[in-house]
Amino acid sequence: MSDHQDRFERLHVAPAYQMVAEAIEREIVAGRIRPGEPIGTESELVRQFGVNRSTVREGIRVLEQGGLISRDTSRRLFACAPHHNRLASRMSRALVLQEVTFRELYETAMVLEIAAIEQAVERATKKDIAALAENVKKTEAAIDDPALVAELNSEFHLLLAKATQNRVLQLAREPTGLLFFPTTELICQKVPNGAARIVEANTMMLNAIRERDKKSALTWMRRHVEDWRKGFERTGKELDQAVDKSYLRAAIR
Amino acid sequence: MSDHQDRFERLHVAPAYQMVAEAIEREIVAGRIRPGEPIGTESELVRQFGVNRSTVREGIRVLEQGGLISRDTSRRLFACAPHHNRLASRMSRALVLQEVTFRELYETAMVLEIAAIEQAVERATKKDIAALAENVKKTEAAIDDPALVAELNSEFHLLLAKATQNRVLQLAREPTGLLFFPTTELICQKVPNGAARIVEANTMMLNAIRERDKKSALTWMRRHVEDWRKGFERTGKELDQAVDKSYLRAAIR
């Protein structure tokens, strides 16, 4: 151990591939490369950065995974604004890997879905309402198919979030929504009238949105999410149990 | 154009580097490689997958960026559960690049912070309360330094979220929190008593948590977030304006 005080802090030399990634990222984030614009070819980047193609390619992989750049059918690179679908599934994955409990999920979903319907009542457009109506109609028709009801119910909540016109809220609720979906199927199977109750709740919420009736909307959403919890408990699982790894299959794609 | 119906769908041949990444990812999410366990060396992976080292390295970059694997000081690879800090900054970036408005941010923050303090009142441990108290003390001392007040206020909300013991809620609110922080500094500078009002609100919220007084906690949180909006409007900006790209610098690191 050195007997004098440290004069300098450890300086971190970033690997070249990382610097390549950061340089391109800066250009995109600063808006100097707009979403949709092409980045150069690999050889072009090799020329500009003065590093080897392998190095450039490693940097490209990083950005690609980050969603900042993408390739069209011709595999050419172009910039793009990362869309939340991609991020939401990563977040779901993180939540599962950190073994969060169903209770944490339930409590957060309650908050977010309540907020969503409250804003949706205020701001849903005719188009949003039509999409929700279409969804409810499909769900009615699928009442005997648990998997389909679960999927459609998941879509209902997604459409609801869209109707808020609030993208921040949409992003915030999406990971939770993704993890809810597989359990809903289970509930439809195990709880008598489970699917019917979902159809009823969604119908009532749709009506409430149509009539801009916030109070009714909130009541039905609360009931709907509580129903989920009750159904969940009836399947014999514990609310304080960690969300199963098998849930990732549904959440990720 | 072909005159017969398409019999086959386009089959997607995944590049080798992607298959490497997916293979390792599968092992981790399935739990067969636990967080903290070492992946092999690059040569080891080369041997197992039967591909070139460059290919393996590209796959590794993908996973590294995804937060599923990481390297310790010796640069050896090991699996890890992606932690939300990383994800939250990505989400913030996505929000800014999609040019969400301050209004979307404000409305969502209101919902999430209200939810956070409500749960914090119920579940904050002594340790959580001590951390919050420490934070408030520091903020009082820093009342003349807008940047520091803003940073400490941001930390206050983070500690609050931790006190909920709800990791899903923590993850949901973090991207919003990151984007709030830079504006808070601006507000402290431009609004008379801005910093003092923050200190007051945080002190009252801390007291409310100590006394498990949910009503008071909610009142002060509402006032606190509304104060942010009022302060924001007083700086001359429009609430329906997109969040500035310059905000990323603070949110990302």
Next chain:
DNA sequence: CACTAGCCTTTGTCCGACAAACAGCGGATT
């Protein structure tokens, strides 16, 4: 027993090469 020097391994980077896939272009066909 602690400590240091040197060896071995591993990573980051480079070079060069080649097959497959694609875009663009010019010629052939109707």
Next chain:
DNA sequence: AATCCGCTGTTTGTCGGACAAAGGCTAGTG
């Protein structure tokens, strides 16, 4: 003339080998 087809140059994905720098490990030293 417009359309289709095949050719060619370009680009990506992958491979093999190579080397310096940095870190870990081991054996020898005090």
